C-alpha cells in the first residue's frame with residue numbers, strides 16, 4: 001500500500017504552507033520527513049489524515065482516496081499530544097481502539113503487551129495526568145499503534161523523551177516496520193532519521209528540496225567529509241582549494257570538501273609533514289545536507 005502525494009498544496013488565506021508537494025512513501029518502510037520549524041510537515045500529515053482538506057493536488061493510498069473510512073488502518077501520533085488527562089490509561093486507550101474497530105478483549109490484551117514492552121505495566125489503571133510528560137508520550141504512542149494500523153504517522157515521536165525512552169521507542173518503531181507497517185515520521189534530530197530511514201524528504205517553505213533514498217541523497221550530494229588526525233598543525237588545510245569547511249578538534253580536524261578528488265590533494269599536501277595517525281574519507285552526514293539545503297533559516 002503505497003501512499004502517494006501528487007502536487008499537494010495547502011493555502012491558509014494567501015499563505016502557502018505546502019507548495020505542490022509530490023511524494024511517494026513506500027510501503028513497509030520508515031520514511032523520514034524533515035524540515036525547519038514551519039516547513040509544512042504537520043500540515044502535510046493533517047492532509048494525509050483528512051483532518052484538513054488540501055487546496056489542490058491528490059493524496060492516494062494504494063491508488064484510492066484516503067479519509068475517515070480508512071481510519072482503522074491509520075495510526076497517528078500528533079505533535080500536540082491530546083489524551084484526556086482525567087481518564088485512566090486503559091479506559092481511554094481501549095475506547096480509542098474500539099472506535100478504530102478493535103474489540104475490547106483484543107485491545108486490553110494488546111495494551112497489556114505494550115505496557116509490558118515499555119516497562120510500565122502498572123500504568124493501565126493510572127490517570128494520564130498523574131504520569132510524567134515522557135510517560136504520557138509513551139501512552140500516546142501506544143494509542144497510535146494499539147489497533148495495529150498499516151500506516152503509522154508519527155509527528156516528532158522522540159521529542160521530550162529521555163535517552164532510554166528514545167531507544168525503547170525506536171526499537172518499537174523498527175519492530176513495527178519489520179511486522180509490515182508503513183511508517184512516516186517527522187523529526188528535527190538528523191541522527192534519528194539517519195538511523196531509521198531508508199527514504200526521506202526535506203521540506204523547505206512547503207517545497208521538497210531533497211527527496212529519495214538516503215544512500216542516493218548522500219551520494220549525489222557530491223561533497224564529502226575528510227577527517228585527519230596527525231601529530232602536526234593541520235590548520236593550513238583550510239586554505240586549500242576545494243575545502244569548503246574546516247573544523248579543528250584538537251589534534252584532529254574535520255573538513256568538508258567539494259568532491260572526493262580533493263581528498264587526494266589533501267593527502268598529497270599532508271605527505272612529508274609529519275606522522276598521520278588517521279585519514280578518513282566519509283559520506284556527508286544528513287546534518288550537513290540539511291544545513292546546506294535549508295541553511296540559515298533552520299532554527
Ligand SMILES: Nc1ncnc2c1ncn2[C@@H]1O[C@H](COP(=O)(O)OP(=O)(O)OP(=O)(O)O)[C@@H](O)[C@H]1O
Nearest residue numbers: 012015017035036037038039040041042043044079
Ligand atoms: N490553521 C492554520 N492557519 C494558518 N496558518 C497555519 C495553520 N496551520 C499551519 N499554519 C502555518 O503553516 C506553516 C506550516 O506549519 P506546520 O505546522 O505544518 O509546520 P511544521 O513543519 O510542522 O513545523 P514544526 O517543525 O515547527 O512543527 C506555518 O507557517 C504555520 O504557521
